[in-house]
Amino acid sequence: SQQGEEDPQALSIQEGENATMNCSYKTSINNLQWYRQNSGRGLVHLILIRSNEREKHSGRLRVTLDTSKKSSSLLITASRAADTASYFCATVFGTSGSRLTFGEGTQLTVNP
């Protein structure tokens, strides 16, 4: 089964609003990554947070990681219509090499 579960499965907001997506996982990780996918195309890496980090920022993105709760959240501030996409969290385990285990994804729709 998938390692991660994401919620919500779908999120619809207006431009300018913030979007928050959550991800939970089941076992200890080396790091957690967030990816974006537009309409069934390839995935684009957004941000990586290591297991010893609690928060990370990149532009309008803010990621938090709570290893005690085995959960992470991705916040997109001041959303734009171009942010409309599916967002996936992916975890990497200590012995899994580069293998990514993906969550189910959140479909974000930003309405202009």
Next chain:
Amino acid sequence: KAGVTQTPRYLIKTRGQQVTLSCSPISGHRSVSWYQQTPGQGLQFLFEYFSETQRNKGNFPGRFSGRQFSNSRSEMNVSTLELGDSALYLCASSLARVRGEQFFGPGTRLTVL
């Protein structure tokens, strides 16, 4: 620097046939991974190659196989295709096995009729 390229982009096959998909990683990247994406199962790991050696394998039947060449290009093969093999197959490359970010290609959309 050119991104990850995958060929072909679209493919239609019939049940029982076999298919070979190709992936060219970013120059200098030695790790190549393959993923299958379907509406029902989501994104699932197929295998990872590093320096021509398979280092990780997902939970897929033996009909799914792959290889990596000395120039890091990789191919995956699916034999005896089934309807359920219809999916988007994504290839990703990374610099080394440092568990960092991966760079994905646009995918090959395989339809099995």
